[in-house]
Amino acid sequence: MELTTALKGQTVRNAVREVGINPDYWYAVGWANKLKPNEVMPVKIWQQAIAVYRDATGQLHALEDACPHKGVALHKGKVHGTNLACRYHGWEFDGQGDCVKIPYFPPEQKLPCAQARSYPIQEKYNIIWIFPGDPALAETCSLPDIAEFDHPDFFMVPVTGHFKSHFSICNENSMDVFHGFLHENLQGWFDPILTSLRETENSVCADYRVSYKGKLAKFLGLAEEAEQVTTKTVSVEYRYPHYQSSLEGVSSLYLMRLPMGPTESASFALFFLRVKLPKWFLRSLEPVLQPLLEQHVFMKFLNQDIEMMESEQRRYLDNPQRRYVEVNPAIIAVQRLIVRQYEQFVQKSSQSEDPQSGNSDNFVSFSKAMASSPAELTTESPVG
Known part of the structure; x- marks a missing residue:
């Protein structure tokens, strides 16, 4: 379903900061080569x-x-x-x-x-x-399709993140291209425009037009010269519970979200980049380039995001009743999807008391307790 891209003030209910997950999906928990x-x-x-x-x-x-x-x-x-x-x-x-x-x-x-x-x-x-949910569903649930993995035209950088915040806060950050202002000292993007927004039962997809310039933009292939301004489309898709984004002709990002608890989350991301260097040269330098790019490029951006997300979580805990205003309809759609997926799981678990359903008693009990306060999300209330 196509949604409006108009930036309009809307009030959101904070219940999105309290919901749990739908466990009937595959969740990334670590790097295989580390174990x-x-x-x-x-x-x-x-x-x-x-x-x-x-x-x-x-x-x-x-x-x-x-x-x-x-x-x-x-x-x-x-x-x-x-x-x-x-x-x-x-x-x-x-x-x-x-x-x-x-x-x-x-x-x-x-x-x-x-x-x-x-x-x-x-x-x-x-x-x-x-797969933490009903094991009978594991074989019917597919993993994200990462076409760039092992593709010779892409250089891959794995990035690990850990956040002291609810996964909804992290997910909103991933969908929010309007926060380029935060990264301005890192030569991040600027002048974003939301051009398209689509929603399905289990996904939200948004297209943004953004501009780049600077030495980092040149290195990443976003611009021919450092002072040249280049405008491109960034596509971001939240297909519950993970993310995929792409920058036309330049890069792709697959971000696997791990909700650990009400105030703790992690992510395992694969960043794929087209670099104008010989493939044999890139492969030979991979053991050195991957950690260098992770620590000195991507983690610099991520650490700034972490500071904001954890600050947002702390303010929420200080006053869970405080109301907030959101203007990006893509964020509202993500919140709606998070609540909907959780409510679907709670409804399913409440209909089945079978101890062999695949969900631990503690997990189901916690989910039902969370459901005792309806997770309402208002998306049609203009503010001011």
């Missing part, structure tokens, strides 16, 4: 603590990060072959979460019925993905 065989790492998807381990054969597994025996965090344990052993008593659990060994039990003694919840997990694009 070696026989290693374990803790991750968190919307207050669900998960232990991810790579067994001796290289296979990934994800278990609830709580031993069924004493509740000790399983990520503190050790990998024994294809199993994960709890650090406390050495109870071993296989990739499905079943207890398969207790070291002080005689071989012939029957093991107790103890099981840690397991999660669907996979790796693609050098990213580890976990």
